Amino acid sequence: QDGQTCYDFYWRYWRPFGEVLTDMEREGIRVDAANKLRAAERRAEMERDRLELKFRTWAASYCPAAWFMNPGSGTQVAALLFGGAPNPRTKEHTPIRRTFYIEREEYEELLVARDGLPVSSEHMYGFKLDRRTAERHVNTARGGRGHVGGAAPADNKVKPGIKKVEFEIESIGLNVPRITKLGNPSTDGASLVELSGRPFDDPPVYGSAYQQFGGGAAGARACEAIAALVAVGAIDTMLSNFILPLQEYADAESRVHCSLNLNTETGRLSSRRPNLQNQPALEKDQYKIREAFCAEKGNALVVADYGQLELRLLAHMTDCQSMIAAFKSGGCFHSRTAMGMFDHVRAAVERGDVLLEWDYSKGEPPAPLLKDVFGSERRKAKTLNFSIAYGKTIHGLSKDWGVSTTEAKAMLDAWYADRPEVRSWQRDTIKTAHKEGWSRTLMGRYRILPGIKDGNRAVVAHLERAAINTPIQGGAADIMTLAMLKIRKSDRLKELGYRLLLQIHDEVILEGPKEHALAAKEEVVACMQNPFDEALPSLKVDLVVDAKTAANWFEAK
CATH class of the missing domain: 1.10.150.20 (5' to 3' exonuclease, C-terminal subdomain)
Structure with a gap:
């Protein structure tokens, strides 16, 4: 508006919006940590272990010492898949063989797991481990080479006092799909998906690794193993970013109170302890983490979301x-x-x-x-x-x-x-x-x-x-700021007993008595469809809002 300054903007919008955010922080949102999140954690860990075993068994069939590698290490994955590849920037070749170390305790656990694999594992994965070859690839970090197989005599096991065990990865030598800025082989998700394709689809879609392994059963197994590795990374992200932090930050009433910050470059909210702005996309929420965000007994959630807000703003601002x-x-x-x-x-x-x-x-x-x-x-x-x-x-x-x-x-x-x-x-x-x-x-x-x-x-x-x-x-x-200010000022929502809990991107979540849920939803939609005031009187396109009431966030999507 003419004659107005950022100081006027602060007093009119930013200061009351800060009060909205502190109210939301204080209110928090209930998460079912004891049941839903712990069950999700167990499912995720079981699935992760199964997929990691699939990759580890496949990798060890080509490089026996790869049984002891860390599938979460990009360096070790690159050494296994892409060793010997040229660096286009330095003109040097990466090593075909690389030595790594593993903690003795973890090494012994993997050794027991490997030697405990049932005979049926050959049927499950299409190959079996050659334990005698594996022994030739593993050394102790101190002293000479040491046998590690379950069949090795007792005096050839890792000596007491040794804290780390050395092992050598010899590369399979695949073509590099993508490189990093430094010219090294990339092992990010997109690069690995180029190799694997989508082998678990129906029908399967195989990536470039299929032909590199000669197609057929060997090519299919390679794609499935690399896809399993990608899935392991996705599950690790789910656990470390969502499932575990939500349990950690839940208070005695099982409510999570994140810290909200509006001081971003664009004005979009960010949050931490935990970061609730970065929930997995609905189609990737395989463990139904949103199901853990729920209303208190006798209450309901109202979840309302703008449809294609940024594209509608692009149409308005460009007059397209x-x-x-x-x-x-x-x-x-x-x-x-x-x-x-x-x-x-x-x-x-x-x-x-x-x-x-x-x-x-x-x-x-x-x-x-x-x-x-x-x-x-x-x-x-x-x-x-x-x-x-x-x-x-x-x-x-x-x-x-x-x-x-x-x-x-x-x-x-x-x-x-x-x-x-x-x-x-x-x-x-x-x-x-x-x-x-x-x-x-x-x-x-x-x-x-x-x-x-x-x-x-x-x-x-x-x-x-x-x-x-x-x-x-x-x-x-x-737009979201104006809508939330209007929701907070709504006498109707106060009368119905509904309070703002969260704002995630273009979405808001409120909680209140179940018997008033439908009336609250109608009021929230009205506030969001018409958030305007004299600073922003209207847009050239309508604002579309999708809203639902439910017992938990997942049901409302």
């Missing part, structure tokens, strides 16, 4: 007529984007071979939906829709999609061809950032961009993406 029309038409925005990007998809819709969307209250659709027939095209459209708001580069998109930069550029150009206002707005926003040294959000909060005028190319490119992203992501934070 194509996007505005698509949102006013309703339905799946990503399917509409796919239809605009791919001629063969548009042709299929126009012929009636597929439907853009369908109202299931009218029964079964007379033709399949676009998202079911052209799932790959829709996924690319969805990725592109969100990438545009963040200023992702052609190179980044080509990596995401696994296509050439030429193909990525063609799809990007197709997207912009239907939305020229977006490209114009991005160019103008970057130009302003270079001239003024800042970008700002929907409600005028500034983000200073030091170095955009005279930094190196990498810094400038990063800050240009930040200049584009700040109005969108920061604008979404503005």
Whole structure:
């Protein structure tokens, strides 16, 4: 607003919003640590052990000493899979053989586990360990070589006093899918998935390792083992980031009180002790962690979520007529984007071979939906829709999609061809950032961009993406701030006994008496659909809110 300053903004919005956050911290949210989380922990650990055994057994069939490796060590995984690979930066080759150490106690546990494998393990995994060969690959960290197999005589076991055991990994020698910035083989999830594919799908989709092992049963086993390794990493993340911290931070009433912080670059909330902003995506929440977030007895949760908030803000801020029309038409925005990007998809819709969307209250659709027939095209459209708001580069998109930069550029150009206002707005926003040294959000909060005028190319490119992203992501934070302030001020919600507990990205969670849940949900939706005031009177598109009531967070999704 003219004549207003950031100090006015602070007193009008930021200070009362800080009070909202402290109320939420004090209130906390109940988690069922004793039952749900401990059960999830047990399931996760059992699954992790099973998958780790699958990988370890496969690895040891090619390099017997790999039985003793740490599957969570990127260095050891790289040594096993990619040893001998050239480093394109240094022009040197990585070692074919590398020596590592393992704590004696862990080594002895693995030794017992290995020697206790049933004969059926050969049937389970398609191969068996050669314990005699394994013995030749393992040494003691002090002194000479030592036998380690269960069949070795007692005087050849690791000598007393030795704290660590040495073992040598000899590489299998696979082709390197991706490298790090330093030119070393990458062992991140995306790199390993390129090797494994999705071998547990029906039908299985094998990665590049399949042919490297000659295809057939050996290729399938390699892909399954590497996929198991990827799954082990995902489970470790679930345990260390979600399942265990939630139990640790639950208080005597089994409520978690995280620390909220609004001092981020864009104004989005962050949280710690524990980090509740980083819950696993719903489709990846295999242990139903959200089920542990629950209402007290006699209460219910109201969970309300904005639909495609950042894309709607992009349409508003760019005044993109194509996007505005698509949102006013309703339905799946990503399917509409796919239809605009791919001629063969548009042709299929126009012929009636597929439907853009369908109202299931009218029964079964007379033709399949676009998202079911052209799932790959829709996924690319969805990725592109969100990438545009963040200023992702052609190179980044080509990596995401696994296509050439030429193909990525063609799809990007197709997207912009239907939305020229977006490209114009991005160019103008970057130009302003270079001239003024800042970008700002929907409600005028500034983000200073030091170095955009005279930094190196990498810094400038990063800050240009930040200049584009700040109005969108920061604008979404503005909308959520206004909505939460309106929810807090609502006399109706106070009368119904509902209190804000959490805000996760574009989603809020409230708790109150079960008998008032439906009325509370209606009021929350009304507050979120119309959060505006004189600082932000309206948008060019509607705000869509999906809300549900349930006993726990998982049921409300």
